[in-house]
Amino acid sequence: MATPPRNNSQKVTLRRSPRLSAFVVVSAVxxxxxxxxxxxxxxxDPSVGFATLFAYFALYGITGTVGLGIVLWLIIDVRSRTRARQVLVERARAEDPS
Structure with missing residues (x-):
């Protein structure tokens, strides 16, 4: 006796979310x-030098812009959740050709 086909469809949420790594890398650069x-x-200051001064300020500059990049990512991520759609997905079984 053949088994009746079961319903292989389900509702899923479809949304485009931004990539966190892209925001972190771009904001760090x-x-x-x-x-x-x-x-x-x-x-x-000649006693300190440009490289030392730059390295010291880079700790704050890079950290601050990465923080702002993450906040921007969170805002865009929340907006993408409001634009999410529900779609119906059906599974299809592929048969082995051999």
Whole structure:
């Protein structure tokens, strides 16, 4: 006796979510260049040196822009949840051709 086909369809939520890694990397690179630019605007102390001064300010600049990038990612992620749609998905079984 053949088994009756069962209903292989279900509702799923479909949404486009932003990638966190892209936001973190782009904001870190942006923070690096902003810190480099702002540090280069002012003369550095000869006893400290430019590289040391830049490294010190880069700790704050990169961390701050990564934090802002994550906040921006969260805002976009929440907006993508409001635009989510419900779709009906059906499973199909593929037969082995051999």
């Amino acid at each position: 942006l923070g690096f260049f902003i810190t480099l630019f702002l540090t280069g605007l002012y003369p550095s």
